[in-house]
Amino acid sequence: LIKRYDNTTPGDQPTLGIADGEFLTMKKQITPEEVRVVALAKLQLRHDMVLWDIGAGSGSISIEADFLLPHGRIFAVERNIEYIKFLRENLNRFHPRNVRVVEGEAPSCLEDLPDPDRVFIGGSGGNLWELLEAVDGRLPADGRVVLTAMTLDTLVASSDFFGNSGYLVDVTTLNVARTSSNTDYKVFEAHNPVYIIVATKAQD
């Protein structure tokens, strides 16, 4: 593993599509790569935007977004100390240029950050409504929030919030299954279905 670190140069990693296994993380606690890139596409990032990555976990979204935001700024917000450890190791490994770690509890720790153009919310946490209110207070018109939900509760709460707050809301569901060349017995292994909520703030 260490050897790999030493050899890593910017040209060694893909500009999109880092495999799940390349990130250091807690077992299985990572957004699968297929969901990650669809979420990134739904964010519709532009060169110089500000992205808040709330519930950044091991940092896979922030790290993949870095190449897509060459003149932008990315704030990887995470409160869990275990995750922050993995997040810092992954930043060290992939050395994105524009990612800054923000340790702390959202929404309070968002106060000092510059207003976002885009917000990704990967973790549901316990205070979703409060978080969405804080995000809504800082997001400009045409700003966009992308949220991934594994549970019906998160799907419902977020689509309710955005629907009542003047956003255009689309939901994409993704059912992904993969075979693995590592096993002879090529079963398709399913990931749990994910809901990707895309909310675009209307013009005033």
Place this chain on the structure above:
Amino acid sequence: LIKRYDNTTPGDQPTLGIADGEFLTMKKQITPEEVRVVALAKLQLRHDMVLWDIGAGSGSISIEADFLLPHGRIFAVERNIEYIKFLRENLNRFHPRNVRVVEGEAPSCLEDLPDPDRVFIGGSGGNLWELLEAVDGRLPADGRVVLTAMTLDTLVASSDFFGNSGYLVDVTTLNVARTSSNTDYKVFEAHNPVYIIVATKAQD
């Protein structure tokens, strides 16, 4: 529409995630954006690679790949005259820097192209086996082919070919459904399932 053309500047379009509706194409004849970005991620493009986009259609893969290959070259291969018309219009609209159109029938028209590092095959066509043999003859070790299949026949033929030719083969199935904010009645509309075959050429 014309007004939109005039206004388009590099900063106006996302670095990833152009919506399906932004491409000019024949009705519904486009790889859905979710499948497109997953295929791009599976290609694991690096800055300066050569990509063959075979069966380029209206060019959505080539155009989205352009930002991911800042020092690379992309060859959009297409034989259908109708598609070439849309392809050229889309190139004119999104003005990627590294995409070259190759009109003609694969595999014969591939002969004069530089060897690829990555190959995307979007259309099944009628001569898949012959095409895969030609691609295999030009692809270096560690090179990678990503193929999207809508039919069992294409899935089987391609996984047979790669399995028998010393490639590592993984298959991802993607079931995507979307609601649309354009309608009050939020039905999830399903796209047909797609198989994404990822074949990596083994070291000698």
Place this chain on the structure above:
Amino acid sequence: LIKRYDNTTPGDQPTLGIADGEFLTMKKQITPEEVRVVALAKLQLRHDMVLWDIGAGSGSISIEADFLLPHGRIFAVERNIEYIKFLRENLNRFHPRNVRVVEGEAPSCLEDLPDPDRVFIGGSGGNLWELLEAVDGRLPADGRVVLTAMTLDTLVASSDFFGNSGYLVDVTTLNVARTSSNTDYKVFEAHNPVYIIVATKAQD
């Protein structure tokens, strides 16, 4: 077609699994057979139960349920005159023994029916909440409601209702795609995803 009618005898049709194409209905306005049988299985019908089939449409659930309820009673409730026409034609075709058509608007038309052991709700209609309250008022402990939802709104409203009314609630999502032997080109054609909400009334 007429010849087929004449020939139909009880032994001619399967005891489960009537193909979609065998039912007379409005174009594509039928629960796909895969969803239909899963819904029937979730109902856990027993020999002598009373089933309300609300929003019976062309009657496919009632007709398939008939064999599963040899000593039971099935009430096919439908308000739409077009559907009632197809419903009656299908009853004439498959001649189930225990199905009775109830023309009218639910919940008011449910008043004179015997209390149900099982309720299937296939159509969302406009007055879902009111309907669920009426059903809840008549369903005994251990009774079960199965509801199919195509939209997020119906999914949310129904799982909210049952969650707040002391039911055990499980949700199954079904993504079905089929090839057809009628075409050489074997594309998997996807049906829109369906949510099957299963709500079991708790003991007092």
Place this chain on the structure above:
Amino acid sequence: LIKRYDNTTPGDQPTLGIADGEFLTMKKQITPEEVRVVALAKLQLRHDMVLWDIGAGSGSISIEADFLLPHGRIFAVERNIEYIKFLRENLNRFHPRNVRVVEGEAPSCLEDLPDPDRVFIGGSGGNLWELLEAVDGRLPADGRVVLTAMTLDTLVASSDFFGNSGYLVDVTTLNVARTSSNTDYKVFEAHNPVYIIVATKAQD
């Protein structure tokens, strides 16, 4: 558990839709109930048919088929001794009237059975091609085989066989995910996707 046995009477179990947890089996080694009923529907059983259930496992297909074949005969074929133990316990529990256990290796153990009208193949085993040839030799015109596949290899081998042997072949893919009322945290848990191959023997 024993108490439950004692109390079980024919009216206590549903005529369709026995929950997975009701069958005694090896951990997770059971066809999920949603797949089971779709397979049963695809079999299009009629009152007095002969069904071979090859790779019967813990017997869930045979047991659920029993009610659908009131005047028929079901042969539950299994070679694995562990499974046969669970199969016999489940027969004892649900006491179907028409199921007979056939211990042994298919296809050789099929020789003494009466010709089937319907064949269900749940286990892939090692000798699929030989098995399909034996089944084909015994199945009359209009007979039907339903096979569930978890792997690409089984899907391909079986659709190849039937396609080359004069059968009409349809394939249905099923992606099922379920929430559970047992947990507060309502994640949709996915089952691995299943392919249901339906092959109908053509008239001569």
